[in-house]
Amino acid sequence: MISFLFVLTAAVFLTGIINRTRALLSGRKGVRLFQHLYNVRLLLSKGAVYSPVTGALFRAVPAVCLAASVTAALLVPMGPYPALLHFEGDMVAFAYLLALSRAALILGALDTGSSFEGMGASREALYGALIEPGLFFFFGTLALMTGHTSFTSVFGALGAGTPEMVVVTVLLAYILVKVVLVEGGRIPVDDPRTHLELTMVHEVMELDYGGVDLGLLTVGSWIKTASLATVAAGTIASVFGQGGASALTVCALVAAVGVIVGTVESFRARNRLNRNATYIVTVSALALFAFLLVYVLSLNLNIE
Amino acid sequence: MLIVLAVLSLAVFAVPPRYKYWFTLLVVAAGAAVSTALALSAWGASAGEIVFESGYSPLFLFDRPVMDGLSAVFVIVASVVAVSVTVYAKDYLAAYRESKSPAQMSLHYAALSLLYFSMVFVLTYRGGFAFLFSWELMTLSSFLLVLFEGEKREVRRAAINYLVLMHVGFVFLLTGFVLGSGGGDAAGFDALRNYFATHDPVPLFLLFFAGFGMKAGLFPLHVWLPEAHPAAPAHVSALMSGVMLKMGVYGVMRVLTYVEAGELYTIGLIVLFAGVVTALWGIVFAALQNDLKRLLACSSMENVGLIFTGLGAGMVGRATGNDVLALLGTGGALLHAVNHAFFKSVLFLNAGSVYLKTHTRNLDELGGLSKRMPVTSLLFLVGTLAICALPPFNGFVSEFLIYAGFFRSVAAGTDVLLAAVGIATLSLVGGLVVLVFTKAYGIGFLGMPRSRRAAEAKEAGNWMIGAQVLPLAGILLIGLVPAFVSSRLTGVVSSVYSLPEMPAGTDGLAHSLAMISVLAAVLIGMAGGIYVWKRRLLRGRTVAEFPTWGCGFTAPDARMQYTAESYAEGLQRLSSPLTGRSAGETGVSKDEPFAGTVPNSTGRWRDRVDSLVSGRWVFLVRKLNARLGRFQTGRVNHYVLHAVVFLAAVFLLTLLGIL
CATH class of the missing domain: 1.20.5 (Single alpha-helices involved in coiled-coils or other helix-helix interfaces)
Structure with a gap:
């Protein structure tokens, strides 16, 4: 239970932290830490505008997206604290729940009959397909390191091991931060603040949602990002020792993920769109590399 | 009894035209009822299999049919899909009543029921002659079914192509059985045990693998598949893709039961890599197709690839004594074969309804069907989500089992690299399936109608919709209560391949499956809850209508929508080394001032x-x-x-x- 509440809290704070980081780094004072909450409250108090092209599916998509994100969040443990639901193989379910929310959003976008949204949907589908192996090799590496296939038991068993394993853990966390950037639609893959429909990926698919629907989608994407960030934080928290990964450490690390995302957004330009595929495949390749690295280490070869 | 029914199905020629359909339905339904009952009793039988004395007839050279767990699973699936497609055929064929003579209709009906019965025979006869006879009957009847619209040139071409390649496959099987009998006169599956015990099993297995792989659509023997499926009428494609491909899978699974575990390592690797290549090739080509049924056919290849990936991994697991991988890989493969039969038949049947109502299968001429054919669209959506392996539908459960096998063997540190190959394939294919089927559903059913034919489409007939109740029930049952079916299937696998029922390390499996049910319930409950809550929030507030945002452009038009071709463009760029473009327009030349005057690109991906x-x-x-x-x-x-x-x-x- 504590883990689920933590993910929800992280979802609330993370966007604020990212915004504040960007503001400070660009020399602004920045908006209130919880400005985005007020924005969503405003959205939820509005009505809705639907395009006559859209059908029932379009209206159901926000609910499905949010429900899939929240269900995925149920599986995420906060460091060593167990998740609300956990079972052997829950990593796979986690990945597929995120895929469900992505697929729902894509279908909703295609229902509007807009060429911009089709463009965004096409990109999102491709990027989603290319990042999937990265996510699964991340899981595979964790399974190889700990001998477990559930987040909760993995993070329970993941402890400070040899220096090699610390390096691998840091590498894994790095990979997952990249996954957060890709799945969350952040720079350098996608720019959440762009105003040009032609270059949007994630944002363009939400263009025709307004009011309550947009609010639900926004909350859903916060929870998705927070779940991934919590997994990243849990991974790297293990460096501080099995017992040392206290709640406070994990909190600080999730905040650190927010700061990193904000920093990247302040100093990097987004990729050219046709470079994105390469960028994402590189992340997946890196995950494969981490997997093989751990495998070679586990073989205990004596390389002279 | 079944033989009598099979012969009886030929009597459809003598039945007056008005009753021909009812006669066929009756024969197929009776056959399905009988064989399902037999399959269920075989499942419950203590010996694990039952031998029927009644099938002991001169027709099949005195070979006794045998039903064990493996046959029973496939027989039940075949029966469910066969009944469903026969019910569906009523409205679908009604459209052809004018253009086809009663004799042609009779031929079609007779072939339809013969295809079903021959598949049941393939699944139950173990003697070489009876098996090959049934196999050939299956090929011929499906050939006749594909040839239904034989007046079209491409249909004839596809059907002949299919017939020729199936006979190449047949030769492989025949050679396999003859060699496997070791010169004795008792050629058949049971003779293989002896052969494999005394010889190197790999060469003979490769023969069988080529023969069965031809039917299953394995790379590079798949070339008939994307041609024959779109050419056949919808209910035939559903039966062929849903069930007949699985006969190839069944054949390989059956042959593998006779190989001793120690010899399986090389064979397992071959099966695994054939599966991996088939899955990737199939899904990349599915993404490039703009013809709805061709897309579904390519995706069948991909699913067969996944089944063989699981099966191959399972066999390697058997060889190395990794019982967890063996049970979960093979069990997942078997469950995926069942699942694919259910969701692919739903998808093909609805694609057929769309074709019947719009007379086109080109995605770029469809669109907007979710409003015009709401029930058909909803059913296709369920099939879409199931084939994308998204919870809470059945595709997720079988992929979960295969993943669980891979992840557990990674966690246990055995067969790690092999599992890594499997995980890479499954995850990449899993991601691309979402792309392919959001394309099929999003371009074909959502948005604005892209042509007048799509705009004037009407909802499919009640029989066409009602026919899908059975496979739909299967999708929901397996998706929502996975423990119910998958524990039985893993039971079948462990008895057929003599694996321990519950190898150490699978203790959490029942718990995992139960938790998947919980997860599905939470997901559905929450989505429903949020939706209802949203509706209540919106009550009393302004819910306005406004055209889709067009970047300030105020006259949006169906032609401005994203097309099927452009949707897959990103993937096409990545996969261009594998594909070549056949002749056709390649784009708008730079000198052309008005893009609208150039017809849309018509080339096809080769x-x-x-x-x-x-x-x-x-x-x-x-x-x-x-x-x-x-x-x-x-x-x-x-x-x-x-x-x-x-x-x-x-x-x-x-x-x-x-x-």
């Missing part, structure tokens, strides 16, 4: 293997024929000369002791 396998050979054979044609002068004296030369040659060869 399968390089297809052009390699069929294109080159056909070319060579034609060349050879042209050379040989010179001898065919039409003059009697030349022919007499040929005969004399032939005789002289035979005489000389005998004399020299060569012949």
Whole structure:
């Protein structure tokens, strides 16, 4: 239970932290830490505008997206604290729940009959397909390191091991931060603040949602990002020792993920769109590399 | 009993035209009821299999049909899908009543029920002759079914292509059985046990693998598949893709039961890599298709690939004593075969309804169907989500099992690299399936109608919709209560492949499956709850209508929508080394001021293997024929000369002791 509440809290704070980081780094004072909450409250108090092209599916998509994100969040443990639901193989379910929310959003976008949204949907589908192996090799590496296939038991068993394993853990966390950037639609893959429909990926698919629907989608994407960030934080928290990964450490690390995302957004330009595929495949390749690295280490070869 | 029914299905020729359909439905339903009952009893039988004395007939050279767990699973699936497609055929074929003569209809009906019965025979006969007889009957009846619209040139081409390749496959099987009998007269599956015990199993297995793989659509033997499925009527495609491909899978699974575990390592690797390549090839080509049924056919290839990936991994697991991987890989493969039969038949049937109502299968001429054909669209959506392996539907459960096998063996540190290959394939394919099927559903059913035919579409008939109740029930049952079915299937696998029922390390499996049910319930409950809550929030507030945002452009038009081609463009760029474009428009030239005056690109993505396998050979054979044609002068004296030369040659060869 504590883990689920933590993910929800992280979802609330993370966007604020990212915004504040960007503001400070660009020399602004920045908006209130919880400005985005007020924005969503405003959205939820509005009505809705639907395009006559859209059908029932379009209206159901926000609910499905949010429900899939929240269900995925149920599986995420906060460091060593167990998740609300956990079972052997829950990593796979986690990945597929995120895929469900992505697929729902894509279908909703295609229902509007807009060429911009089709463009965004096409990109999102491709990027989603290319990042999937990265996510699964991340899981595979964790399974190889700990001998477990559930987040909760993995993070329970993941402890400070040899220096090699610390390096691998840091590498894994790095990979997952990249996954957060890709799945969350952040720079350098996608720019959440762009105003040009032609270059949007994630944002363009939400263009025709307004009011309550947009609010639900926004909350859903916060929870998705927070779940991934919590997994990243849990991974790297293990460096501080099995017992040392206290709640406070994990909190600080999730905040650190927010700061990193904000920093990247302040100093990097987004990729050219046709470079994105390469960028994402590189992340997946890196995950494969981490997997093989751990495998070679586990073989205990004596390389002279 | 079943043989009687099978023979009876030929009697449809004698039935008056009005009752032909009902007669066929009756025969198929009776057959399905009988064989399902037998399958269920075999499942419950203590010996694990039952032998039927009644099938002991001169027709099949006194071979007794045997039903064990493996046959039973496939028989039940075949029966469910067969009944469902036969019910569906009523409205679908009604559209052809004018253009087809009663004899043609009878032929179609007879072939339909024969296809079903031959599949049941394939699944139950183990003797070489009876098996091959049923196998050939299956090929011929499906050939006749594909040929239904034989007046179209491409249908004839696809059907002949199919027939030829199936017979190449048949030769492989025949050779396999003859070699496997070791010269004895009892050719058949049971003779293989002896052969495999005394010989190196790999070469003979490869023969069977090629023969069965031809039917299953394994790379590079798949070239018939994307041609034959779109050419056949919808209910036939559903039966062929949903069930008949699985006969190939069944054949491989059956042959593998006779190989001793120790010999399986190489074989498992071969199966695994064939599966991996098939899955990736299939899904990349599915993404490039703009023809709805062709897309579904390519995706069948991908699913067969996944089944073989699981099966191959399971066999390697058996060889290395990794029981967890063996049970979960093989069990997942079997469950995926069942799942694919259910969701692919739903998808094909609805694609058929769309074709019937719009007369096009081109995604770029569809669109907007979710409003015009709401129930058909909803059913297609369920199939879409199931094939994308998204919870809470059945595809997720079988992929979960296969993943669980891979992840557990990674966690246990055994067969790690192999599992890594499996995980990479499954995850990449899993991601691409979402792309392919959001394309199929999003472009084909959502948005604005892209042509007048789509705009005027009407909802499909009640029979066409009602027919899908059975497979739909299967999708929901397996998706929501996975423990119910998958524990039975893993039971079948462990008895057929003599694996421990519950190898150490699978103790959490039942718990995992139960938790998947919980997860599905939470997901559905939450989505429903949020939706209802949203509706209540919106009550009393303004819910306005406003055109889709067009970047300030105020006259949006169906032609401005994203097309099927452009949707897959990103993937097409990445996969361009594998694909080549056939002749057709390649785009708008720079000198053309108005893009609208140039017709949309009409080229089609070619399968390089297809052009390699069929294109080159056909070319060579034609060349050879042209050379040989010179001898065919039409003059009697030349022919007499040929005969004399032939005789002289035979005489000389005998004399020299060569012949």
